[in-house]
Amino acid sequence: MKFFIDTANLAEIREAYDLGVLDGVTTNPSLMAKEGISGDEAVRAHYKAICDIVDDKVSAEVIATDYEGMIKEGMELAKIDDKIVVKIPMIKDGVKAIKYFHNQGIRTNCTLVFSAGQALLAAKAGATYVSPFIGRLDDISFDGLELIEQIVHIYQAYGFATEVLAASVRHTMHLIKCAELGADVVTCPLKVITGLLKHPLTDAGLAQFLADHAKAAKQ
Ligand code: E4P
Numbered sequence: 001m002k003f004f005i006d007t008a009n010l011a012e013i014r015e016a017y018d019l020g021v022l023d024g025v026t027t028n029p030s031l032m033a034k035e036g037i038s039g040d041e042a043v044r045a046h047y048k049a050i051c052d053i054v055d056d057k058v059s060a061e062v063i064a065t066d067y068e069g070m071i072k073e074g075m076e077l078a079k080i081d082d083k084i085v086v087k088i089p090m091i092k093d094g095v096k097a098i099k100y101f102h103n104q105g106i107r108t109n110c111t112l113v114f115s116a117g118q119a120l121l122a123a124k125a126g127a128t129y130v131s132p133f134i135g136r137l138d139d140i141s142f143d144g145l146e147l148i149e150q151i152v153h154i155y156q157a158y159g160f161a162t163e164v165l166a167a168s169v170r171h172t173m174h175l176i177k178c179a180e181l182g183a184d185v186v187t188c189p190l191k192v193i194t195g196l197l198k199h200p201l202t203d204a205g206l207a208q209f210l211a212d213h214a215k216a217a218k219q
Contacts, residue, residue, distance in 0.1 A: 102126025
């Protein structure tokens with residue numbers, strides 16, 4: 001299972017990368033705005049800075065919502081670095097754009113996916129990744145994890161190459177359940193990844209080992 005970090009914050013990306021378990025990064029226009037990044041040049045420079053930290057797979061989202069605009073913007077984003085994955089929203093022109101990029105050998109991440117039907121369309125168009133937003137579904141009393149299970153089942157049944165990238169992951173149990181269900185990737189904030197470290201018995205056990213070691217050293 002791959003771990004992507006869902007942020008545009010360079011310090012957090014570096015911290016996750018230094019942990020040695022990071023496989024990629026996802027961003028979106030809201031996360032870029034949170035870092036105060038705006039304007040074409042600044043946006044491109046920021047994506048380049050992210051690519052310089054990690055080994056591969058940096059999702060950069062188009063702002064255009066029409067086919068021609070998405071193609072133009074996606075091609076420009078792809079030129080920034082070979083590590084860029086063009087992120088395209090699940091709308092009619094988005095599906096057409098995913099097909100275009102697939103034919104060009106450019107990787108895509110189909111974002112804002114909330115149903116199995118949408119995931120099926122993304123896979124048929126040749127998306128590299130499909131991003132079902134599980135936290136946002138949970139927020140409105142739909143079962144986000146059930147959607148992951150459904151998509152994994154459908155993709156396996158038909159041998160689709162599209163990877164299931166569980167997005168809008170809010171906590172460690174989301175991540176663990178996605179792993180159980182066979183999601184290929186999760187993207188989440190740094191605190192969810194570091195949250196996996198925590199167990200009170202680890203802390204208590206380590207404290208006891210160190211205390212016993214210190215006691216023995218004094219004897
Ligand atoms: C995924 O690519 C999105 O950027 C992200 O996971 C959305 O998460 P949120 O619902 O916590 O904003």
